[in-house]
Amino acid sequence: MKLASAVLAFASLLSGVAAHYTFPQLVVGGRGTGAWVNVRQTNNYQSNGPVIDVASQDFRCYNSATRSKATTATVAAGSTIGFQAGQAVSHPGVLNVYMAKAPAGVDVANWDGAGQVWFKVYQISAVTGGGAISWPSNGQATFQFPLPSSLPSGQYLVRVEHIALHSASGFQGAQFYISCAQINVTGGGSGNPGPLVAIPGVYTGREPGIMINIYYPVPTTYVQPGPAVWRG
Numbered sequence: 510m511k512l513a514s515a516v517l518a519f520a521s522l523l524s525g526v527a528a529h530y531t532f533p534q535l536v537v538g539g540r541g542t543g544a545w546v547n548v549r550q551t552n553n554y555q556s557n558g559p560v561i562d563v564a565s566q567d568f569r570c571y572n573s574a575t576r577s578k579a580t581t582a583t584v585a586a587g588s589t590i591g592f593q594a595g596q597a598v599s600h601p602g603v604l605n606v607y608m609a610k611a612p613a614g615v616d617v618a619n620w621d622g623a624g625q626v627w628f629k630v631y632q633i634s635a636v637t638g639g640g641a642i643s644w645p646s647n648g649q650a651t652f653q654f655p656l657p658s659s660l661p662s663g664q665y666l667v668r669v670e671h672i673a674l675h676s677a678s679g680f681q682g683a684q685f686y687i688s689c690a691q692i693n694v695t696g697g698g699s700g701n702p703g704p705l706v707a708i709p710g711v712y713t714g715r716e717p718g719i720m721i722n723i724y725y726p727v728p729t730t731y732v733q734p735g736p737a738v739w740r741g
């Protein structure tokens with residue numbers, strides 16, 4: 510009996526770990542560019558565990574332990590890029606992608622993304638209605654989105670964030686799965702991306718879309734965390 514419950518507890522621990530995920534690949538031209546090639550290797554590259562504290566420095570690129578840099582991929586403004594997860598996203602939740610332009614004369618490989626410099630370029634929210642809420646990002650492994658053609662040329666960090674909400678009814682219950690890629694945008698325009706936010710800083714952790722019980726009562730609306738998407 511004791512052994513059986515220990516086995517069960519261990520099995521549920523394993524399934525909990527297996528349910529986690531990372532985003533190790535940038536997608537360019539519809540193809541993954543290899544794990545941790547254009548994406549900075551994150552601290553959780555083996556554990557797949559999430560970030561919980563939205564105020565920590567690791568909330569930006571989650572690489573304080575690896576201190577990793579990546580190779581910078583060259584992509585055209587107006588083209589479609591994306592991220593590929595190591596295994597399909599396996600928690601109900603929502604996705605955001607933020608970008609930040611490295612200051613003039615600074616190689617993005619040597620830049621940490623500090624300051625009020627991030628804008629949102631893509632999101633996948635929840636769908637509500639008919640007494641139900643659904644999570645279109647759940648079960649997907651690849652997330653692709655267009656770069657606006659008016660995006661200025663230059664080097665950028667691109668940060669993906671999946672917010673898992675399966676146990677988010679209390680403060681710091683939401684789980685953030687994060688990584689940052691490096692891109693060099695060519696053929697860009699003269700757009701003015703915004704609104705700009707700092708990361709960390711963009712969230713308190715108490716937003717209605719972050720501290721939320723998704724099961725009961727079933728939410729009738731959902732407020733996507735963060736600023737509006739900049740569409741160029």
Ligand SMILES: *[C@@H]1O[C@H](CO)[C@@H](O)[C@H](O)[C@H]1NC(C)=O
Nearest residue numbers: 581582583616664693694695
């Ligand atoms: C970015 O692209 C420009 C234009 O092709 C090129 O001159 C520059 O060397 C590239 N920089 C990096 C870091 O890839």
Ligand SMILES: [Cu+2]
Nearest residue numbers: 525528529530
């Ligand atoms: Cu998990």
